[in-house]
Amino acid sequence: MTGLILPPGQGRKLITKAQEVTFKATKDHGSVISIFEVVVPPGFDVGAHVHSDAQEFFYVLDGELEVLAFEPVQRTEQDWHTWQSPDGDSAVRATEGAFMFVPPGTPHAFRNASDRPARMLFQCYPSPVHELYFEEIAEIWAAGGADPDAIVEMRKRYDVTQITPQRYEPPALFDPHSSDSRGASKK
Numbered sequence: 001m002t003g004l005i006l007p008p009g010q011g012r013k014l015i016t017k018a019q020e021v022t023f024k025a026t027k028d029h030g031s032v033i034s035i036f037e038v039v040v041p042p043g044f045d046v047g048a049h050v051h052s053d054a055q056e057f058f059y060v061l062d063g064e065l066e067v068l069a070f071e072p073v074q075r076t077e078q079d080w081h082t083w084q085s086p087d088g089d090s091a092v093r094a095t096e097g098a099f100m101f102v103p104p105g106t107p108h109a110f111r112n113a114s115d116r117p118a119r120m121l122f123q124c125y126p127s128p129v130h131e132l133y134f135e136e137i138a139e140i141w142a143a144g145g146a147d148p149d150a151i152v153e154m155r156k157r158y159d160v161t162q163i164t165p166q167r168y169e170p171p172a173l174f175d176p177h178s179s180d181s182r183g184a185s186k187k
Contacts, residue, residue: 004029011037014134016141018044018168027128034127036134040065040118043170045111048080048163049155051104056124058100058110063118067094069101069108080109080164107163115171133158 004025011022020039025031040063048068058067068091072083084090094100094110102108112118124130133154140150148165155162 014138034124036122040112045167047166048109056102059121060098061119064095067110
């Protein structure tokens with residue numbers, strides 16, 4: 001029997017404008033847990049969702065994410081950012097070294113509200129549910145973007161009940177030559 005050793009940056013990659021996912025350990029390697037390294041760009045919000053069977057683990061390696069893992073007092077359909085738990089918990093700013101475990105049946109979400117990419121280690125049990133999920137969502141993004149209906153239908157096949165929409169709204173880039181840019185001088 002042999003284990004698996006990958007140098008930094010190695011593994012099969014799926015790259016879209018909304019995420020970069022590197023497969024580290026998969027069902028094909030004999031793993032019952034799918035393990036990924038995920039780069040989350042500024043402006044990406046996975047949307048609040050829940051899995052009936054899967055459990056997940058998130059560990060922030062670089063950057064920062066806003067994360068949530070609880071059942072709110074009231075679910076809202078458009079946004080999870082202001083949800084509160086019955087105990088008064090709210091979303092947390094997760095920086096390097098922060099950890100989040102999500103048991104089955106727990107609503108959870110993450111977003112990158114900063115202006116730089118974040119990188120996290122992500123694990124999901126059982127494999128290969130999220131391996132297949134990432135492959136299919138990459139196809140959806142490659143076909144022209146985040147078609148909300150296609151994402152909802154795809155997520156149903158992979159034990160994902162979406163509560164709030166997935167969004168990708170990259171921050172506007174500052175153009176020093178534009179007259180609309182903040183701080184531009186008027187002649």
